[in-house]
Amino acid sequence: MKNTESLSALSPTPTRSHAHSSLDARFAALADPTRRALLTQLTRGEATVMELAAPFSISQPAISRHLKVLEAAGLIERRVDGARRPCRLSLDGLRAMNEWLAMLGQAMVCNYGRLDSLLVELTTPQSPPPDPDHE
């Protein structure tokens, strides 16, 4: 995609493309250091392409391409403000990823205290297992 300002950009609402993007696409979009750095910059608030490109040695069109990947993946949203098209983080897109990652962590760690108690019950003679020799 080139650095175009299409007519659809006149729409005042953020694009809804993220509704169709999968978490896979979001994680793939994150597998690039420049895009991660751009997201980090956006945690400080809305910014234009020019502002975002300032700290980088790469060209503004290259930054625009990275932003398009992030937008297609549903990680950022852009709105129209006169001649500006500022970007901001898409909280929906980021939230879904963080939920999953938090749940993975919980699945590994959080349940084991509960499993300890269950195992005591399973291996204590006076409380027979609910379904012995189930194979």
Place this chain on the structure above:
Amino acid sequence: MSELTLHTEGDTHVVVTRFFAAPPEAVFRAHIEPELIQRWCLGPDGWSMPVCINEARPGGSIRYEWSDSNGAGFSLTGEMIAVEPFTRLEHVERMHLPDPTPDNHVVTHFEPHGSGTKLVMRMTLPNAEVRARMLATGMDQGMEMSYARMEQLLSGCE
């Protein structure tokens, strides 16, 4: 006492090790029998697992559905790849939030350790960045909850 250790392997693996006071037979059963899984694999406090399907054979389906008292819910689906009684489980899983998350490939080893069990779970994440994020966000929360629950358990012991 926290017996859990976690380390990374290669670019995309996370390896979790945890010791249990019960023998491998019991720990293994708690990982494949739905009526047992439903009692501990609940994530955050306040959630229950009304649906738990775990077909413990190669190619078998896995389906867990969680819900909370507010009617919120999410699910996990997966496929069992290998079931070697009391020693090893291999499966893939993904969560539905409702978008499916990237497949997580999990190999779980159950080894005798004294009178108990050493559990080693090796997960494969989609890429190094995803793993870094999980370690940064998910694990912190999980650890915190784990400590909280452990304190509850300990305070409940006479």
